[in-house]
Amino acid sequence: MTTTSRTLSCVLVANRGEIARRVFRTARAMGLRTVAVYSDADASAPFVREADVAVRLPGSTPAETYLRADLVVAAAERAGADCVHPGYGFLSENADFARAVEAAGLVFVGPDPGAIEAMGSKLAAKELMDRSGVPILPSVDATGLSGDALAEAADTVGFPLLVKASFGGGGRGMRAVHDPADLVEAVQGAAREAVSAFGDGTVFLERLLERPxxxxxxxxxxxxxxxxxxxxxxxxxxxxxxxxxxxxxxxxxxxxxxxxxxxxxxxxxxxxxxxxxxxxxxxxxxxxxxxxxxxxxxxxxxxxxxxxxxxxxxxxxxxxxxxxxxxxxxxxxxxxxGSAIEVRLYAEDPARAWLPQSGRLADFAIAADAEFRTPSGPGIRLDSGVVAGDEVGVHYDPMLAKVIAWAPERSSAALALAGALSRARLHGLVTNRDLLVRVLRFPAFLAGETDTAFLDRHGLGTLAAPLVDEAGLRRHAVVAALAGAALRRSAAPVLAGLPSGWRNNPTGPQTTVFDVGTVHYRLDRTGLTADVDGEPVQLSLLATEVRPVGPGEAGRSCRLDVEADGLRSSYEVRVDGDRCYVDGPEGASTLVEQPRFPDPAAAVQPGSLTAAMPGAVTRVAVAENERVSAGQLVLVLEAMKMEHPVLAPGDGVVQALHVAVGQQVETGAVLAVVSDTETEGNHDAS
The missing domain is CATH 3.30.470.20 (ATP-grasp fold, B domain)
Structure with a gap:
C-alpha cells in the first residue's frame, strides 16, 4: 500500500460542539483554513464563531442538518475546502458519506469507505473478527423477530443478554435484559431508538457479561x-x-x-x-x-x-x-x-434517572492550563463546546465538555481532576459534576476496582449525592440571603455600603424564603444571627463585595467572606432572577427564591405527570380510564437522542391523556393525569 502525499489547505468539519473546536485547534496550528457547518439551533455556538467560514444547514434536528451528507458535501465545495473531517457521531462512520466526499474530489480525513462498511454493522464485524481469530461473544440477529422466533434466538444467546443496535453507538439503541418477559419491549425500544439516532433499526442479541x-x-x-x-x-x-x-x-x-x-x-x-x-x-x-x-x-x-x-x-x-x-x-x-483521566461533563441529573437538561448556562468556568503540554508535567485540559450564556438545546447529546487531567501516577491524576471539577463554576443547569467528583475520590476507584457495574454496585444514592450536605446547604441559604440583600443595597443612592437589614436597635429578623427553607437573619451591633427553618447557623460576616459579571453572564455577582468556628472562607454568589447560585468550599448549590405571593394559576391538577424537559412523545402505553399500577409505563418521551420512560408514580386511574404520539412538548407541560381517591399528587415525568 503506497501513495503520494498531497498538501491540504482547508478543512470542513462535518460536526459540531467540542469536537469541531478540537479539530479546528489542530487545523489552525497546521496552517489550514477552517470551515464549519451549523444548524439553526447552533447559529450562535462557539464553534461557528471560531471557524474562518461557516455554512448554514437549514433546520435544527440532526436529520435535517448534520446527517444530510448532500448538504455537507455541497457546503465543502462552496467554501473551497479540500478535505472533510467527520469528527465523531453523525456521519463519521457512514461509508456512503465517505464515498460522497471522495466523489466530489475531496479528501476524507478518515478510513476508506470499505473499512467503514466492514465495521459499520456490528454483526458483520463480529463475524469477520471470528474468522480472524479474535475472541467474540455469542450473538444473533433479532431484526424483525417476534414470538417464538425471538424467544428461540434469545435462548441461543442465553440470559442475561444485551439488545444492541447493529449500526449504533454511544449507548443508544441498547437494552440489558435479565428477565425474558422484558425481551419484546427491549427489542422494540432499542429498534425505535436506533432508527431515530442512526436511521437503521437493525438490532441483535448478545451475551451480557455482568461485570466486565x-x-x-x-x-x-x-x-x-x-x-x-x-x-x-x-x-x-x-x-x-x-x-x-x-x-x-x-x-x-x-x-x-x-x-x-x-x-x-x-x-x-x-x-x-x-x-x-x-x-x-x-x-x-x-x-x-x-x-x-x-x-x-x-x-x-x-x-x-x-x-x-x-x-x-x-x-x-x-x-x-x-x-x-x-x-x-x-x-x-x-x-x-504517566496516567491520564477524562470525565464527560453532561447537562443531566444522575439522581433522576440521568434526566437530560436543557436551557441557559448561567455560568461555565473550569480552570485549565492554557498550554497542556503533557507529559512534561501535570495539567488540566478542557475540551468544551459551550461557554457561559449558551443555550443547551434538546436536539443533540447533552455533553457540555470533557475535562482531562494528567499526572505521573493515577491517583494524583484522579485527585487533581476532582479538585478542578469541584472548584468549577457551573450554573443554570443541573450537571453530573458532583457525581464525577465523588467517583474520582471514591476509594474503590482510586484502588482501580472499576468495571461496567461500578455505578450500580456502589449506588447513585452515594455517588450522586450532592457535595453540599444539609448543614452546608443551610449555610449556603444564609449566604445567599445576605448576598441578595447586599446586591439590592448596592443600588441605594445613599449609604450603599451599609448592609441591607442592618439595625442600630433590636428589631425583628429579615426573612428570605428559598426552595430549601426559610432564612431568618439579623445584622446589628452584635453581629449576625441566623437560622434556617429554626436551625441555627453560626456565621460571622467579615466582608461583602459586589462584583461585575463577565461577558455573556447574566444577573449580578457578590463575594462574601465569612468565619465560622475560627475558620474563614469565601463564597461567590450569582443572583439571576429568582435563582441564587452559590459556590463555596463545600461545593456548589442552586437556591430558588420563592415569591412572596404565589400565583394560583401556576398550580396544576393533582396527579399530573409533567414533562421535565422538552421532547417528542414516541409512545403512549395506556388509555384514558385505564387502571395502572405504580411503576407502570404511561408513555415515552424522546429528548437528546435518548428515550425516557414516564412511569405511573402510584396505583391509580388515568384520568386524562393530553398528548399523542409525535407531539412535541415543552418543560412543564401536563402529559397525563393519574390519580386515585386514596393518593394524589403532582409529579415530574422522569
Missing part, C-alpha cells in the same frame, strides 16, 4: 503499510452503556495483557486494511480473557487521554495520514508516560 471491564486499544494505520497500537484505555464507568470516565492506561492491564490486547487490535485493523485513527473495543473479564466488542472507525471522544500519555496529537496524525504521509517515528514506537 471495558478496555479499548487505539490503533493507527497509514498508506505505507504501517499499523500500530497506541496502548489501551479503560472506559468501564458508564451510564446507560455510555462512557462517563475514561483513562489511560488501564489499572487492570499489565505488560503481558497489554501485548495480547494490542496484537488482537492490530490484527483486527489489518484485516480490513485500516487507514487512519480507529479504536478496537474489548470486554475484559476477571480472568483476563477479552472479547471483541466493536471497532469504531473514527476518532474517539476519549482520545485526549491517549494524547496525554503519549504526547501525540491524534488529530494531527489524522491529517498527516489523510495527506498520504507516513506515521512519524514517535507514533511507530510510542512511549507510555
Amino acid at each position: 471491564r471495558h478496555v479499548e486499544v487505539q490503533v493507527f494505520g497509514d498508506r505505507h503499510g504501517t499499523t500500530v497500537a497506541l496502548f489501551e484505555r479503560e472506559c468501564s464507568i458508564q451510564r446507560r452503556h455510555q462512557k462517563v470516565v475514561e483513562e489511560a492506561p488501564s489499572p487492570a492491564v499489565g505488560p503481558e495483557l497489554r501485548d495480547r490486547l494490542q496484537e488482537a487490535a492490530v490484527a483486527a485493523a489489518r484485516a480490513i486494511d485500516y487507514v487512519g485513527a480507529g479504536t478496537v473495543e474489548f470486554l475484559l473479564d476477571e480472568n483476563g480473557d477479552f472479547f471483541f466488542l466493536e471497532m469504531n472507525t473514527r476518532l474517539q471522544v476519549e482520545h485526549p487521554v491517549t494524547e496525554a500519555v503519549t504526547g501525540l496529537d491524534l488529530v494531527r496524525l489524522q491529517f498527516d495520514v489523510a495527506a498520504g504521509r507516513r506515521l512519524p517515528s514517535e507514533a511507530r514506537s510510542p512511549t507510555l508516560r
Whole structure:
C-alpha cells in the first residue's frame, strides 16, 4: 500500500460542539483554513464563531442538518475546502458519506469507505473478527423477530443478554435484559431508538457479561503499510452503556495483557486494511480473557487521554495520514508516560434517572492550563463546546465538555481532576459534576476496582449525592440571603455600603424564603444571627463585595467572606432572577427564591405527570380510564437522542391523556393525569 502525499489547505468539519473546536485547534496550528457547518439551533455556538467560514444547514434536528451528507458535501465545495473531517457521531462512520466526499474530489480525513462498511454493522464485524481469530461473544440477529422466533434466538444467546443496535453507538439503541418477559419491549425500544439516532433499526442479541471491564486499544494505520497500537484505555464507568470516565492506561492491564490486547487490535485493523485513527473495543473479564466488542472507525471522544500519555496529537496524525504521509517515528514506537483521566461533563441529573437538561448556562468556568503540554508535567485540559450564556438545546447529546487531567501516577491524576471539577463554576443547569467528583475520590476507584457495574454496585444514592450536605446547604441559604440583600443595597443612592437589614436597635429578623427553607437573619451591633427553618447557623460576616459579571453572564455577582468556628472562607454568589447560585468550599448549590405571593394559576391538577424537559412523545402505553399500577409505563418521551420512560408514580386511574404520539412538548407541560381517591399528587415525568 503506497501513495503520494498531497498538501491540504482547508478543512470542513462535518460536526459540531467540542469536537469541531478540537479539530479546528489542530487545523489552525497546521496552517489550514477552517470551515464549519451549523444548524439553526447552533447559529450562535462557539464553534461557528471560531471557524474562518461557516455554512448554514437549514433546520435544527440532526436529520435535517448534520446527517444530510448532500448538504455537507455541497457546503465543502462552496467554501473551497479540500478535505472533510467527520469528527465523531453523525456521519463519521457512514461509508456512503465517505464515498460522497471522495466523489466530489475531496479528501476524507478518515478510513476508506470499505473499512467503514466492514465495521459499520456490528454483526458483520463480529463475524469477520471470528474468522480472524479474535475472541467474540455469542450473538444473533433479532431484526424483525417476534414470538417464538425471538424467544428461540434469545435462548441461543442465553440470559442475561444485551439488545444492541447493529449500526449504533454511544449507548443508544441498547437494552440489558435479565428477565425474558422484558425481551419484546427491549427489542422494540432499542429498534425505535436506533432508527431515530442512526436511521437503521437493525438490532441483535448478545451475551451480557455482568461485570466486565471495558478496555479499548487505539490503533493507527497509514498508506505505507504501517499499523500500530497506541496502548489501551479503560472506559468501564458508564451510564446507560455510555462512557462517563475514561483513562489511560488501564489499572487492570499489565505488560503481558497489554501485548495480547494490542496484537488482537492490530490484527483486527489489518484485516480490513485500516487507514487512519480507529479504536478496537474489548470486554475484559476477571480472568483476563477479552472479547471483541466493536471497532469504531473514527476518532474517539476519549482520545485526549491517549494524547496525554503519549504526547501525540491524534488529530494531527489524522491529517498527516489523510495527506498520504507516513506515521512519524514517535507514533511507530510510542512511549507510555504517566496516567491520564477524562470525565464527560453532561447537562443531566444522575439522581433522576440521568434526566437530560436543557436551557441557559448561567455560568461555565473550569480552570485549565492554557498550554497542556503533557507529559512534561501535570495539567488540566478542557475540551468544551459551550461557554457561559449558551443555550443547551434538546436536539443533540447533552455533553457540555470533557475535562482531562494528567499526572505521573493515577491517583494524583484522579485527585487533581476532582479538585478542578469541584472548584468549577457551573450554573443554570443541573450537571453530573458532583457525581464525577465523588467517583474520582471514591476509594474503590482510586484502588482501580472499576468495571461496567461500578455505578450500580456502589449506588447513585452515594455517588450522586450532592457535595453540599444539609448543614452546608443551610449555610449556603444564609449566604445567599445576605448576598441578595447586599446586591439590592448596592443600588441605594445613599449609604450603599451599609448592609441591607442592618439595625442600630433590636428589631425583628429579615426573612428570605428559598426552595430549601426559610432564612431568618439579623445584622446589628452584635453581629449576625441566623437560622434556617429554626436551625441555627453560626456565621460571622467579615466582608461583602459586589462584583461585575463577565461577558455573556447574566444577573449580578457578590463575594462574601465569612468565619465560622475560627475558620474563614469565601463564597461567590450569582443572583439571576429568582435563582441564587452559590459556590463555596463545600461545593456548589442552586437556591430558588420563592415569591412572596404565589400565583394560583401556576398550580396544576393533582396527579399530573409533567414533562421535565422538552421532547417528542414516541409512545403512549395506556388509555384514558385505564387502571395502572405504580411503576407502570404511561408513555415515552424522546429528548437528546435518548428515550425516557414516564412511569405511573402510584396505583391509580388515568384520568386524562393530553398528548399523542409525535407531539412535541415543552418543560412543564401536563402529559397525563393519574390519580386515585386514596393518593394524589403532582409529579415530574422522569
